[in-house]
Amino acid sequence: MGKVFDRTPCPDCPYQAFSDADLGAHTAHAHPSGVVAEPFVVQALPPVVEEPSPQAEPVSVVESPPVHPALSVPQADDTFWVSDKTVRLLHAVGRISQRGEVVNVLLVGPKGTGKTSLPKEFAATQGRPFFTMHCQLVAERDDWWGSKELSLERGTYFDKAAFLDAVEMPGCVILLDEVNRTHPENLNALFGLLDHRRSAWVPLLKREVVVAEGVTFFMTLNEGYEYVGTNPLDEALRDRMSFAIPMGYPPKRVEKNILMRRTGLPEETADKLAELAKVVRRDTKLGVTISTRQLLSASSLIQEGMASHDAVLFAVVNGAGQDVDRKGLLQALQMLGKVEDGFAAEDDDDEFDQPVGGVSP
Structure with a gap:
């Protein structure tokens, strides 16, 4: 089972261990006699000087x-x-x-x-x-x-x-x-x-x-x-x-925690998004996967007050390619709420008659 990096700094060098066992192995290898290892030093590189040419x-x-x-x-x-x-x-x-x-x-x-x-x-x-x-x-x-x-x-x-x-x-x-x-x-x-x-x-x-x-x-x-x-x-x-x-997508439990920790999303909402991603990834007939990056984008919209299903429409569905089973994707999206249409451009015109950012059209 995977885990988020938990780091323990080495007291003698810049290395940060992944676990106590890792720190012990590092210490035994890098500092066997208690000698502090010299870290990599970032140094300026000497300039490259070209010989002048008589023709140039x-x-x-x-x-x-x-x-x-x-x-x-x-x-x-x-x-x-x-x-x-x-x-x-x-x-x-x-x-x-x-x-x-x-x-x-x-x-x-x-x-x-x-x-x-x-x-x-x-x-x-x-x-x-x-x-x-x-x-x-x-x-x-x-x-x-x-x-x-x-x-x-x-x-x-x-x-x-x-x-x-x-x-x-x-x-x-x-x-x-x-x-x-x-x-x-x-x-x-x-x-x-x-x-x-x-x-x-x-x-x-x-x-x-x-x-x-x-x-x-x-x-x-x-x-x-x-x-x-x-x-x-x-x-x-x-x-x-x-x-x-x-590289693969993280397990649902880990992905839910990532959404919560990076965006502050409530646990219930984060769990639904992670479950949606899991369902879509397993259904190969849909022709699309939902990445963690897309879930983070949807989470940001949700934190700004947008409904979960609308956030996923904007972050995932509307930008999907032509080979995607859009109908099946929308059906999977029903677990987040009622979805009437996958394209924001086909919403009621009245919704887009409102000023954007306080600026009237």
């Missing part, structure tokens, strides 16, 4: 700040949940990383199951810097590292990407989010970083980029025909993943 103007490099704004140790979310098996794996990944090894973890599963949140929570419990690389924004191979820019004040200069800082920062946790939404050729630049070489020659920088000690890569992707704009993941890249974690 000299290229200067943007000086990195002591800690890049995009690289920081995140705050832990005490409502985040993963299964016990996943907790044990993450504990092992943390131990491997503490030995200075680089680990690659693939996260798979349906939408709204916490794939993007898990690496951030891992970094928070480990007290390590975290960086998200939005792979869907990578249009060209060199976008991983930075770009040459031109301005009147500075002339031609190199603007270094935060991803480069993250790769070269000891102990950094890096999330490669939605990795199959960039063109597959752009992913070729990552192969050397993710295999035994742990390095890549970057022509734009005219130097080799080496993955720092203890860096942990997490990779997320959504696979399936319903995810438009995605590409099949290269099997050579998939093979470079050390471990794979299948």
Whole structure:
């Protein structure tokens, strides 16, 4: 049975244990003689200086700040949940990383199951810097590292990407989010970083980029025909993943507690929403699932005074795709109250004649 992260801080280092037993195992491994382990230190990276070319103007490099704004140790979310098996794996990944090894973890599963949140929570419990690389924004191979820019004040200069800082920062946790939404050729630049070489020659920088000690890569992707704009993941890249974690929706009891703790929803209402999600997920004929993210959106509307069934209409039903059994979904929604129509646009016109936000039409 899964559980919400309960953390016990180590008195000698930033590590936060998942349980008393975990703390004991960590202490025995990291502090066997009572010696305080040195935590990962976030350091500024030296600038990359390019040799001036006789055919071109000299290229200067943007000086990195002591800690890049995009690289920081995140705050832990005490409502985040993963299964016990996943907790044990993450504990092992943390131990491997503490030995200075680089680990690659693939996260798979349906939408709204916490794939993007898990690496951030891992970094928070480990007290390590975290960086998200939005792979869907990578249009060209060199976008991983930075770009040459031109301005009147500075002339031609190199603007270094935060991803480069993250790769070269000891102990950094890096999330490669939605990795199959960039063109597959752009992913070729990552192969050397993710295999035994742990390095890549970057022509734009005219130097080799080496993955720092203890860096942990997490990779997320959504696979399936319903995810438009995605590409099949290269099997050579998939093979470079050390471990794979299948992410699923939490049990009803846990999901109810998440809704209550994050939004302040009453227990009875939270229980009904969690039960609705459970029923819809089990009925494969409906062609749709309700994610925890959607339940949280509906809960926010309910907390603003909207009826439960109307909140779910706006958060789930109205935005469902064309292949969804809308009639069956509306029938399942009856457990929250009477539902007359699944489309807000088909409600009585009088309802939409009222001023919105105090502004008359």
